[in-house]
Amino acid sequence: MYRKRKLIILSLYLLALLLPLYWLLNMSFKTNQEILSGLTFFPSDFTLANYKTILTDSAWYSGYINSFIYVAMNTVISLTVALPAAYAFSRYRFLGDKHLFFWLLTNRMAPPAVFLLPFVQLYSSVNLFDTHIAVALAHCLFNVPLSVWILEGFMSGVPKEIDETAYVDGYRFPRFFVTVFIPMIKTGIGVTAFFCFMFSWVELLLARTLTTVNAKPIAAIMTRTVSASGIDWGVLAAAGVLTIIPGAIVIWFVRKHIARGFALGRV
């Protein structure tokens, strides 16, 4: 009885979660004519034309490529700088460590809207405006603190005796770190990479403002389906579906660790 009630609540919630997504998917397979002529729960005139529009028009698919490029750059940069820093925070006490850690976190709390204009000026002045690296660096603002935070949680779970034994065995720090320590926390690194991917992928405000043509992300291109003849609902829905797919794929790989990542490695 009690278990049955739990099952019902959970099912209802998941249903509510999936309903808007189902509607988007449903719409992406319809023609605009069918969309506007009334509600149908399954596409009566099943079409892939909307997807074809996106995948054959370079103005559309270049958006996906741009997004992938800066997301990948951001993930690599964030992980590279965050790994040694997280090790330092999890293993050593040093002058100003607590203040530094809190200062890093305040950057995660900073509203991107605050940094909008200065970023445009900053990246223009170093000739990086409208490049992938500019967006990647801008997203480091929130991804680096988050990476340090998550990795520190995972690293603190590794017993310190392992470090000490390795140093006694004659390892020096760089070799120990790369060949012994990093393989031990590869789950943590995977989860961190996932989070960098996620937050960089879903962010729009900075990515849109820092780019005009060459590095424009898909999320910004989507706003252009509004034309004189109204909104092209079918293509808009198809583009939306295509932005969800990469996320759905990466979730599958980290599904067992995702909760631990959200708890910043601290559960």
Add this chain to the structure above:
Amino acid sequence: MDKIKNNKAWFLVLPVVLLVAFSAIIPLMTVVNYSVQDIFGPDNKIFVGTEWFVFVLQDERLHSALARQFIFSFSVLAIEVPLGIIIAMCMPKKGVWVSVCLVLLALPLLVPFNVVGTIWQIFGRADIGLGGWALNALGVDYNYAQNAGDAWLTVLVMDVWHWTSLIVLLCYAGLLSIPEVYYQAARIDGASAWAVFRYIQLPKLSSVLVIGVLLRFMDSFMIYAEPFVLTGGGPGNATTFLSQYLTTMAVGQFDLGPAAAFSLIYFLIILLFSWLFYTAITHFSGSQ
């Protein structure tokens, strides 16, 4: 764990410090610089001191945007936290369904912010969206584009749809870390379901809830893309939250001075509240 005192560790954090300094301190200093000057052109600016801060603090529209933001953020917390705990307690603990549930739950979190707006924009329309159509069919006069209350509720429901999973996942991880013997002991003592929740589950959840509440408060306070796409801040100003207000001021009207002063106040509010939540919750869980 005892940590070794070693100031050489600074070399390890140096890359992070340099990178974040580049992408945070320089822009923040620029904002501070703007906030104390009246800028007419590249070579034409006057130092105005705290004038913009006074101006911004007395601005009526800003007061109402701030009030809307607080009501919104607290509504978000009031709905998402209890709902998240309930759903997490309903999750299966083992079996094949665990993976399926986890993936389905995480799905909304991976949708780009503006696509979330698009999904609900479509879903809520009375002519082509299932949600809006169903509500109207049930006799509710629902139109998020014209009715301020409807628009506000739609943004709230959208946020609940988007982010409750975060709380669920956190609480689920917290619940899994409770050893089975605790429940057995409770059963022997004949504890009620409420007592089990209050004295076994809630204390374990408090550490993850700190993170959950902090993240949800910070992020709902910075919400931008979702209402922007859904309603464009309207009808009227019903769903214009702080980020959008700021963006209009800085990029739309190019009022650099007030925008910068406002940015700093905005940032400080977030810092203050995050700190308050953090101390309140750690204090609460420490007194258990």
